[in-house]
Amino acid sequence: MHSPSEEHMKAVTRILCYLKSSPGKGILFKKGDNLKIDGYTDADWAGSIQDRRSTSGYFTFVGGNLVTWRSKKQEVVVRSSAEAEYRGMAKAICELLWIKNLMQELQVEQIYPMRLYCDSKATCDIAHNRVQNDRTKN
Amino acid sequence: MKSLGHLKYFLGIEVSRSKEGIFLSQQKYALDLLKETGMTACNPVSTPIEENLKLSIHPQQIHTNKEHYQRLVGRLMHLAHTRPDLAFF
Numbered sequence: 001m002h003s004p005s006e007e008h009m010k011a012v013t014r015i016l017c018y019l020k021s022s023p024g025k026g027i028l029f030k031k032g033d034n035l036k037i038d039g040y041t042d043a044d045w046a047g048s049i050q051d052r053r054s055t056s057g058y059f060t061f062v063g064g065n066l067v068t069w070r071s072k073k074q075e076v077v078v079r080s081s082a083e084a085e086y087r088g089m090a091k092a093i094c095e096l097l098w099i100k101n102l103m104q105e106l107q108v109e110q111i112y113p114m115r116l117y118c119d120s121k122a123t124c125d126i127a128h129n130r131v132q133n134d135r136t137k138n
Numbered sequence: 139m140k141s142l143g144h145l146k147y148f149l150g151i152e153v154s155r156s157k158e159g160i161f162l163s164q165q166k167y168a169l170d171l172l173k174e175t176g177m178t179a180c181n182p183v184s185t186p187i188e189e190n191l192k193l194s195i196h197p198q199q200i201h202t203n204k205e206h207y208q209r210l211v212g213r214l215m216h217l218a219h220t221r222p223d224l225a226f227f
Binding site for chain 2: 002003004005006007008009011012013014015016017018019020021022023024025026027028029030031047048049050055057059066069070071
C-alpha cells in the first residue's frame with residue numbers, strides 16, 4: 001500500500017473488469033423458518049511471498065443468510081497449514097459468539113448448536129482434542 | 139416521528155423487496171466507479187483475480203501513482219459492503 005507497483009495496479013484493473021461483468025450483484029436475504037448460526041473457515045498457508053504470513057477467512061450464516069465475512073492476513077508467521085487453519089478457526093468462533101450474544105440481546109432464542117465448518121481434517125481433530133498436543137508441533 | 143415507507147436507498151446501498159426476500163446491492167456505485175475509471179468499455183472477465191497471482195514489493199519494480207491506487211482500493215473496499223466476492227482484496 002505504501003509503494004504500489006504497476007503489478008498492483010494491474011490487479012485492481014482486473015477487479016474492475018470483473019466488476020464490469022457483474023455490477024448488479026449483491027446480497028439476498030431470504031425468509032427462513034429457523035435462525036441457525038453456521039460458520040465456514042479456510043486459510044492460505046504462507047500465502048505472502050513477502051513475509052510468509054498466512055491469510056485466513058471466514059463467513060457466517062444466520063438462518064441460511066450470509067451476514068458477516070472476513071479475509072485477513074494473519075499477524076504472526078505460523079509453521080504449519082493446520083496452525084494457520086486453527087488460528088482462522090479461532091477468529092471465526094469469536095465471530096460466531098458475537099452473533100450469538102447479539103441475538104441473545106435481541107431476545108432471539110437460539111435452540112440449535114452453532115456449527116463451524118473447516119476443510120482441514122487435522123485442524124478439526126485438534127479442535128476436538130483428539131490428537132496429542134505433541135503431534136501438532138513440528 | 140414519521141414513517142417514510144419501505145427502505146429503498148440508504149448510504150449508497152440499494153434495497154429492493156420481492157417475494158423472494160430483501161436484496162441489497164450497490165449497482166449505481168459500481169457503475170459510477172467503472173465510469174470514473176474509464177473502464178466502461180473494458181473486456182469483462184469472470185473472476186476477480188488471476189490464478190496464482192503473488193503480489194510483492196521488490197526494488198526493481200515500476201511504481202504507480204500511489205494516490206490514484208489508494209483511492210481505487212478505498213472505493214473497492216466500500217463496494218465490498220454488498221460484495222463479499224471482493225473481500226479477499
